[in-house]
Amino acid sequence: MARLLEVQGLSARYGYVEALRLVDLHVNDGELVAILGPNGAGKSTLMRALLGVLPTSGRVRFAGLDVPRGNPAEAAACGLILVPEGRGIFGPMSVAENLELGAYLLKHDRAEFARRIERVLSLFPRLKERLSQVAGSLSGGEQQMLAIGRALMAGPKILLLDEPSLGLAPRIIAEILEKLGELNREGLPIVLVEQKAPLALKLARRAYLMSLGSIAAEIDPRTVKSHDELAHFYLD
């Protein structure tokens, strides 16, 4: 299978702190890959490093090309779209305006815009009911749906999600993960960062475990028999 995203020896630091150390990973075309690990393992840093927000060393290749460093806007233009931790929706704007901003890179292609927004609203019908509502007044779950919908409006070639389950009720998480599964089955490659490993492992084809800024293991979700096996990594 073709390697879509390939990361080699990616390192990043905050001042003197080495936040990422020689990370190697890859995502094949059409795959849903989970990145698991405890708080502070460097998962969010890895997402930021992929987009080139941080100064990094190492290599990030996407669809055969080097992803530009230092300018996340260019990484987005390459098709790497991140749903950031904490959602980052634009609270004072309406749901519709948030979605319009998602399609920011589309400029004036009305036909493609209409196609994308129809897809997002059919995926999350709840957003359709709230188009004119101020985004800040949505519930947490709806805000996460909006954040994902907004990312989809950007026409991702790969969707990166940083802890989409954070602070949400289990029922809502299940609903959102189901939608991610649906998107993935349609062929969208997804990288899912999660602390809640059992949830992510149900969905993922492969998973990486992170610990202290590097990849501790690559796991095949089908072979994980019990949660104890995972707990071992968290407790290290």
Next chain:
Amino acid sequence: MWGVTAALLLYVLVRGGYLTSVLQIAAIYVIFVSGLNIFMGYAGQVSFGHNAFAAISGYTSAILTTAHGWSPLSAGAIGLIGVVACAFIIGYPTLRLRGHYLAMATLAIGLIAYDVAVEWGSVTQGYMGISGIPPLGIGRWVAVSDRAILVVLLIVSTLAVLVAARVRRSRMGRAFVAIAGSENAARALGIDVARYKLIAFLISAFYAGVAGSLFVHAVGFVSPEVFGLHMVVLAFTMLYVGGISTFAGPAIGAVVVTLLPETFRTFKDYQDVAFGVVLILILIFAPGGLASLPRLWSRREPEA
């Protein structure tokens, strides 16, 4: 609201008098605050230094028209080019700063402009200031009377408000608001944050420049105090009283804050106290500013 404004304007244009000059100042501040709203409201940045841009174009206009005999229009145009150039040179490095650091840097810009106006006596005539600045005019027509000046200012300020609304609705305006919401999220969507912050800064500096130039021609006089720190304090008050990040807020704020002290003139010594109390009451009961009141009321009704 619009009815009251129209009635007030009609009254002033017919009667003339002292209120005309008060409204002139209000109209100039409508422009200044509308520009500030683009940078501070829509793009969510902070600037204590936009008075510097008003000073640059105000002084350019004053010097070129009095000492070199230029026409107000061409002097103003040169002033505005100077403002945008300065804003670019200042904005390019400082806009990498965030929050308090950006605020401090802009505060320094305002203070530097003030010091230059004071110290560069051979050109600016220091504390004395420059008087005898000719009024605005296009070709042979010159706005001499107070009413004519007010009409010119009203036209320009209306244009300024309309253009600002247009900017907000554009793709660029949405990018500004996205940056205000979350720089990281905006970047993740492909928005070039540094570039748009600079553009918002340049547009707002341009507005400040227009206001500065109009001010010296309307009043006929400029001194360092005219564009001092009090201008920043006043503009901030207008922005928050009117409603930051709203379409009509800057205009409402500018008019209300310039007119309020006048209406309290009967309180004599307590004029400033009464003014302060009203401002505090407005900010307590309409934290989103006066422009947000209709929305506040319409939201309250269904609950009752």
